[in-house]
Amino acid sequence: MADVKRSRREKAAQTRARIIEAAHAEFLDRGFHGATIASVATRAGVATQTVYFVFHTKAELISAVIDAQVMAPDPATGEVRPPELMPWWQEMVTDPDPVSTLVRFVRGAAPLYERAAAVSEVLRAAALTDDEVRRTHEHHMRLQREGFGGVVRLVAEKGTLRAGLDEARATDVLLTVFGDSTYHLLRTEHGWSHEAVLGWFETVLPDLLLDTSG
Numbered sequence: 001m002a003d004v005k006r007s008r009r010e011k012a013a014q015t016r017a018r019i020i021e022a023a024h025a026e027f028l029d030r031g032f033h034g035a036t037i038a039s040v041a042t043r044a045g046v047a048t049q050t051v052y053f054v055f056h057t058k059a060e061l062i063s064a065v066i067d068a069q070v071m072a073p074d075p076a077t078g079e080v081r082p083p084e085l086m087p088w089w090q091e092m093v094t095d096p097d098p099v100s101t102l103v104r105f106v107r108g109a110a111p112l113y114e115r116a117a118a119v120s121e122v123l124r125a126a127a128l129t130d131d132e133v134r135r136t137h138e139h140h141m142r143l144q145r146e147g148f149g150g151v152v153r154l155v156a157e158k159g160t161l162r163a164g165l166d167e168a169r170a171t172d173v174l175l176t177v178f179g180d181s182t183y184h185l186l187r188t189e190h191g192w193s194h195e196a197v198l199g200w201f202e203t204v205l206p207d208l209l210l211d212t213s214g
Helices: 002-034 037-044 048-055 058-070 087-094 098-127 131-158 167-177 180-189 194-209
Strands: none
Touching: 002 037, 002 048, 002 058, 002 098, 037 048, 037 058, 048 058, 058 098, 058 131, 087 098, 087 131, 098 131, 098 180, 098 194, 131 167, 167 194, 180 194
């Protein structure tokens, strides 16, 4: 019986993963409003009712897509974890230098931006015209702000923020400059390479956030 239950859980997890992968492609190809549950189901090779059973609404589905892009396998164990539990985050926490801490953050978060920035922008655009999607977008922004606020606190403990910046305003700056929109704009509309974008982030963020006069 235990083996049967485990097999069912594994099958359900595989189905969920296929739906999320299909939805990611569908949202990028057609946008939020152009995407349909039926098309996602076709891409995933499942019944339309299965998608509704697992995710209920398109807003829940795109939220799950973004969550899946933010999670990543630990290179040592293969276990899927949030950024705060990844080795690079722990290295960032223990690094005593504030500039190096920011660089570690940029480099550690970079794969997340490659995976999630484009679909996050789909969500942002749809949030302008749909209340349910707006609530979903606000939820993800709150989560991102909590994470970025933690980085700002780390940096402020190790160095000095620029004059005129408290932790809240420094978090605003970090969210704006090192955000999905900026990454997506530089990569897609201006044609920068991934490495060029990261190099720019590494250069400007210390100057924007820290008093480096000393």
